[in-house]
Amino acid sequence: MSTHPSLIARYGKDEAPALARLNPFVEQLLSHRSVRAYLGTPVSDDALATIIAAAQSAASSSNLNLWSVVAVRDPARRGRLSELVGNQAHVREAPLQLVWLADLARLRQIARTLERPSEGLDYTEMFVTAVIDAALAAQNAAAAAESIGLGTVYIGGMRNQPEAVAELLGLPPETFAVFGMCVGHPDPAHPAAVKPRPPQHVVLHHERYSNDAQQTGLDAYDRNMADFYAEQQMNVRGTWRLHSAKRVSGAESLSGRDRLVEALHALGFKLK
Amino acid sequence: MSTHPSLIARYGKDEAPALARLNPFVEQLLSHRSVRAYLGTPVSDDALATIIAAAQSAASSSNLNLWSVVAVRDPARRGRLSELVGNQAHVREAPLQLVWLADLARLRQIARTLERPSEGLDYTEMFVTAVIDAALAAQNAAAAAESIGLGTVYIGGMRNQPEAVAELLGLPPETFAVFGMCVGHPDPAHPAAVKPRPPQHVVLHHERYSNDAQQTGLDAYDRNMADFYAEQQMNVRGTWRLHSAKRVSGAESLSGRDRLVEALHALGFKLK
Numbered sequence: 001m002s003t004h005p006s007l008i009a010r011y012g013k014d015e016a017p018a019l020a021r022l023n024p025f026v027e028q029l030l031s032h033r034s035v036r037a038y039l040g041t042p043v044s045d046d047a048l049a050t051i052i053a054a055a056q057s058a059a060s061s062s063n064l065n066l067w068s069v070v071a072v073r074d075p076a077r078r079g080r081l082s083e084l085v086g087n088q089a090h091v092r093e094a095p096l097q098l099v100w101l102a103d104l105a106r107l108r109q110i111a112r113t114l115e116r117p118s119e120g121l122d123y124t125e126m127f128v129t130a131v132i133d134a135a136l137a138a139q140n141a142a143a144a145a146e147s148i149g150l151g152t153v154y155i156g157g158m159r160n161q162p163e164a165v166a167e168l169l170g171l172p173p174e175t176f177a178v179f180g181m182c183v184g185h186p187d188p189a190h191p192a193a194v195k196p197r198p199p200q201h202v203v204l205h206h207e208r209y210s211n212d213a214q215q216t217g218l219d220a221y222d223r224n225m226a227d228f229y230a231e232q233q234m235n236v237r238g239t240w241r242l243h244s245a246k247r248v249s250g251a252e253s254l255s256g257r258d259r260l261v262e263a264l265h266a267l268g269f270k271l272k
Numbered sequence: 273m274s275t276h277p278s279l280i281a282r283y284g285k286d287e288a289p290a291l292a293r294l295n296p297f298v299e300q301l302l303s304h305r306s307v308r309a310y311l312g313t314p315v316s317d318d319a320l321a322t323i324i325a326a327a328q329s330a331a332s333s334s335n336l337n338l339w340s341v342v343a344v345r346d347p348a349r350r351g352r353l354s355e356l357v358g359n360q361a362h363v364r365e366a367p368l369q370l371v372w373l374a375d376l377a378r379l380r381q382i383a384r385t386l387e388r389p390s391e392g393l394d395y396t397e398m399f400v401t402a403v404i405d406a407a408l409a410a411q412n413a414a415a416a417a418e419s420i421g422l423g424t425v426y427i428g429g430m431r432n433q434p435e436a437v438a439e440l441l442g443l444p445p446e447t448f449a450v451f452g453m454c455v456g457h458p459d460p461a462h463p464a465a466v467k468p469r470p471p472q473h474v475v476l477h478h479e480r481y482s483n484d485a486q487q488t489g490l491d492a493y494d495r496n497m498a499d500f501y502a503e504q505q506m507n508v509r510g511t512w513r514l515h516s517a518k519r520v521s522g523a524e525s526l527s528g529r530d531r532l533v534e535a536l537h538a539l540g541f542k543l544k
Contacts, residue, residue, distance in 0.1 A: 007325060010325060010328065010329060011325075017321040017324075017325060019318055019321055019322060019325075022322065022325075023419055023420060024296070024297075025296075025297055025300050025415070025416070025419035026322055026325070026326055026416050026419060026420070028297050029326045029329050029330075029412050029415065029416055030325060030326065030329045031329075032329045032330065032331070034331060046291055048476075049289040049291055049472065050291060050294065050298055052289075052472050052475070052476050053279060053282060053283075053289060053291075053294075053298070053302060053472070054298055054301045054302065055475075056282065056469040056470075056472070056475065057282060057301050057302045057303075057304045057469070058301075058304065058411055059304070059306060059411075059414070059425075059426045060469075061426070061428050062428070062516075062519050063467060063512075063516075064516050064519060064520075065469065065470055065474075065475065067475065068475050068476070068477060068481065069475060069476055069477070070477045070478070070479070070480065070481060071476060071477065071478050071479075072479060073478075073479070074479055077479060101481075105483075106474075106486060107516055107517065107520060109483070110490070110513045110516060110517055111517040111520065111521075113513075114513060114514060114517050116514070116517040116518070116521060117521045117522055118517060118520050118521065119520075119521070119522040119523065120519070120520030120521055120522050120523065120525050120526055120530075121520050123523065123526060123529070123530050123532065124532050124533050125431065125526055125529035125530065125532040126520060126526075128403060128431075128450075128532065129428070131400060131403055131404065131407075132403065132407045132450065132451065135403075135404045135407035135408055135411070136407055136410070136411045137475075138408070139330055139331075139407070139408045139411035139412060140301050140411060140415070142331070143297070143301065143412070143415065144297070144298050144301055147295055147297035147298060148295060148298070153331075154331045154333070156333050156334070156401065159397065159400075169477075169479075169480050169481055170480035170481045170482075171481050172481060172483065175481065178400075178404065179404065195335060197328040197329070197332075197337065198328075198337055200321065200324050200325070200328070202337075202378075203324070203327075203328065203337065203339065203340050203341060203409075204320075204324050204340070204341055204343060205340060205341070205342045205343065205441075206342070206343050206345075207342070207343075207344060207345070207346055207349060207441075208342065208441050208442035209340065209342060209373075209441055209442045209443050209444060209447065210442075211377075211381070211444060214378060218382070240335075241382045241385075241386060242386060242388070244334075244335075244336050244379055244382065245379065245382055245383040245386050245388040245390060246388070247334055247336060247392070248336075248379060248383065248390050248391075248392030248393050248398060249383075249388060249389045249390065249391070249392055250389055250391040250392050251391065251392065251395065253392050254392055254395060254397055254398075257395070257397035258392075258395050258397065258544070260395065260396050260397045260400065261396050261543070261544070271533070272530070272533070
């Protein structure tokens with residue numbers, strides 16, 4: 001049995017699971033790559049409606065639909081967003097920025113209009129639920145966008161300065177921009193690569209969590225990522241493990257996100 | 273132009289966006305339904321490897337891979353999990369339960385081994401990042417599972433008693449079961465339905481957040497959901513809006529999740 005090429009791209013040939021066949025749907029998911037170079041061609045209204053229909057087809061906890069998304073096409077606003085997320089050029093250049101919101105405001109207002117109590121929304125649980133709802137919707141959106149030939153990349157930098165993002169997008173209290181997402185036609189002059197992931201046994205545990213199983217997998221992953229950094233001519237010093245550890249060395253490595261709790265309080269979340 | 277039937281199932285005929293065509297990939301995403309009745313047939317190792325490959329192909333923030341998943345097949349452990357999530361029979365009956373973890377433990381240990389500081393992991397930002405990573409991975413997994421003929425349903429009840437879940441699954445400090453997911457072959461005797469969602473203009477905003485646009489959409493959604501409750505013979509009193517408001521009326525409506533912050537601290541998250 002020969003291993004499917006998409007699995008080799010994702011895991012390297014030594015660590016790819018030995019599956020010969022993937023259906024076209026799974027193959028499409030496996031082909032995901034983060035695109036950071038876009039053509040100027042706009043994303044059509046039809047494409048956007050398709051992407052949103054996919055997003056809304058993801059599960060939502062108790063069907064509460066605790067998320068919203070702001071579609072930003074205006075070049076000036078994209079430019080301002082680009083500054084707020086740490087001067088990422090692709091946020092300015094991609095014709096469409098989708099800003100995914102954890103949204104407790106809608107249900108708060110529904111309860112108010114019905115003159116019903118809604119103290120449940122004051123709890124961290126409901127914030128977490130809204131973040132999850134937004135993430136599930138966004139992942140369906142990203143997959144759908146890729147399936148119609150568009151490229152995407154998530155923009156976690158939307159959490160660098162949450163209050164400024166909220167002001168720019170006119171967000172009401174108890175909404176929060178969880179992340180952004182560039183959407184556009186990939187520039188063929190700058191093709192993106194499939195990024196290797198750790199071997200399955202690093203993330204997949206059977207019956208109970210196993211730490212031991214992870215260590216050999218991480219050795220293999222460091223080797224695969226070293227090859228990837230070289231191929232992509234990425235200027236990464238040291239192993240994936242070292243690079244990742246540096247990313248979380250302290251408050252100063254979080255690009256302002258060490259004050260997330262303070263920002264969420266300022267945005268009206270009670271986080272009880 | 274006639275509207276695609278999958279869009280009518282998702283939005284009702286009055287609110288479906290007027291797209292005549294969807295590609296097979298998007299059609300598959302739109303066909304999602306939460307399955308709560310399963311046959312006993314096991315999920316094969318090949319199917320699981322396919323699902324995990326899809327999960328790992330989702331984006332991961334800074335490629336930190338801050339998630340893990342525990343595959344539970346043992347009937348006794350599934351039974352215990354079923355009790356912990358509020359006696360949901362399908363958690364006992366589905367042959368595979370995937371418990372998705374926000375996992376800061378792996379990177380904490382990597383940093384320790386490298387004798388590097390990792391105080392960045394003490395911040396709420398990194399907990400939120402791990403929750404997002406887990407959710408993106410899980411949504412790809414759910415979509416992949418459905419594409420190979422399996423059914424799924426998310427189990428938010430995994431957050432009812434986080435410490436007991438952690439003990440049962442042997443979770444190390446700084447890991448957290450964000451949600452579970454039943455996976456199995458749907459029982460054809462109890463087919464699941466596509467659940468309607470609010471009209472697109474309820475969740476989709478252009479350039480800036482708009483509250484006004486949402487209200488007429490919510491009226492339409494209450495009507496669609498009333499039809500759905502009747503068709504499905506669901507015992508729901510009042511509108512979707514009323515039902516949803518009741519779900520967040522106060523701490524007592526959160527099934528124990530009002531103590532999420534306390535539980536996370538007990539599990540070793542610092543949440544600075």
